[in-house]
Amino acid sequence: MTLPGNWLLRHSASARLLLHSLVVLMSFCVHRITANCSRSCYCSESPDGGQEVRCSSMHLAHVPRDLPNDTRHLYLDYNRLTTIPTDAFLGLTLLSELDLSHNELAQLEPGAFRGLAGSLEFLDLSSNRLIALNPLAFEGIRSQANLTHNPWHCDCSLQSAMPLLDLEPTSLAGVVCQTSEPAEAAVQGLPFLLAAGADLCVSVKKTTDVAMLVTMFGWFAMVISYLIYYVRHNQEDARRHMEYLKSLPGRQGRSEQSSTLSTVV
Numbered sequence: 386m387t388l389p390g391n392w393l394l395r396h397s398a399s400a401r402l403l404l405h406s407l408v409v410l411m412s413f414c415v416h417r418i419t420a421n422c423s424r425s426c427y428c429s430e431s432p433d434g435g436q437e438v439r440c441s442s443m444h445l446a447h448v449p450r451d452l453p454n455d456t457r458h459l460y461l462d463y464n465r466l467t468t469i470p471t472d473a474f475l476g477l478t479l480l481s482e483l484d485l486s487h488n489e490l491a492q493l494e495p496g497a498f499r500g501l502a503g504s505l506e507f508l509d510l511s512s513n514r515l516i517a518l519n520p521l522a523f524e525g526i527r528s529q530a531n532l533t534h535n536p537w538h539c540d541c542s543l544q545s546a547m548p549l550l551d552l553e554p555t556s557l558a559g560v561v562c563q564t565s566e567p568a569e570a571a572v573q574g575l576p577f578l579l580a581a582g583a584d585l586c587v588s589v590k591k592t593t594d595v596a597m598l599v600t601m602f603g604w605f606a607m608v609i610s611y612l613i614y615y616v617r618h619n620q621e622d623a624r625r626h627m628e629y630l631k632s633l634p635g636r637q638g639r640s641e642q643s644s645t646l647s648t649v650v
């Protein structure tokens with residue numbers, strides 16, 4: 386019969402080795418979770434590779450700058466973001482899901498999602514304060530997007546922006562007009578895409594037409610007044626020329642007189 390102490394003594398070397406490698410493995414794991422994760426977020430391994438980075442409800446006013454470059458899912462919902470600056474997510478080449486919902490976003494700078502065109506599959510911009518769609522913010526982004534629960538202002542610029550977006554077409558059904566220009570376009574409360582036949586650029590075209598008309602009238606008036614002036618001026622000239630011609634013999638005599646006078650002197 387062998388004593389447990391004896392057994393321990395015999396196996397202590399391998400036990401210590403086991404313990405040591407366990408500690409190393411644990412510290413490696415902790416290091417892996419904390420070392421390259423943002424200060425204001427929680428990171429974990431994503432089942433589809435890369436990291437899942439959770440920064441929800443952290444009172445963030447700015448997009449963290451220290452996000453790990455292998456972030457695949459990024460949750461920035463329920464924060465205080467008011468704008469997405471240019472190149473905010475540059476370098477996150479694996480990012481496939483970006484949740485920016487329930488913030489105070491009123492603006493997306495040009496190039497806000499630059500660098501994500503190749504990877505992004507889902508973009509959540511719902512429950513924000515977006516009024517206008519800036520196509521320059523979405524350059525090349527083909528993902529599905531949740532654009533609902535925003536106070537969209539439907540006008541000619543929004544209508545012009547729509548065809549420039551590469552977003553999954555069904556996403557655009559989330560653009561429900563809260564206000565519109567012209568106000569009488571009757572698109573309020575409707576998804577812009579379903580407001581059939583509404584051409585919000587018509588009134589803009591009308592005002593351009595009026596401006597053109599006014600400008601043309603102005604030019605016309607200028608040309609006419611110039612013509613009148615020209616004719617009047619010429620009449621004056623002609624009259625003076627006639628008077629000159631009439632007075633010509635007399636003046637000629639007088640000038641001959643003066644020339645003889647000067648030779649005498």
Ligand SMILES: *[C@@H]1O[C@H](CO)[C@@H](O)[C@H](O)[C@H]1NC(C)=O
Nearest residue numbers: 416417420421453454455456
């Ligand atoms: C994150 O850290 C681990 C271990 O420190 C490292 O192996 C991995 O390459 C790092 N990932 C990135 C994206 O820097």
Ligand SMILES: *[C@@H]1O[C@H](CO)[C@@H](O)[C@H](O)[C@H]1NC(C)=O
Nearest residue numbers: 453454455456476477478479
């Ligand atoms: C992240 O950065 C590290 C070090 O700069 C680099 O080796 C790694 O390839 C990068 N990973 C990705 C997914 O870009």
Ligand SMILES: *[C@@H]1O[C@H](CO)[C@@H](O)[C@H](O)[C@H]1NC(C)=O
Nearest residue numbers: 486487511512531532533534
């Ligand atoms: C879009 O966002 C709204 C509000 O945040 C949510 O209720 C809805 O389920 C979302 N839609 C999709 C398709 O994810």
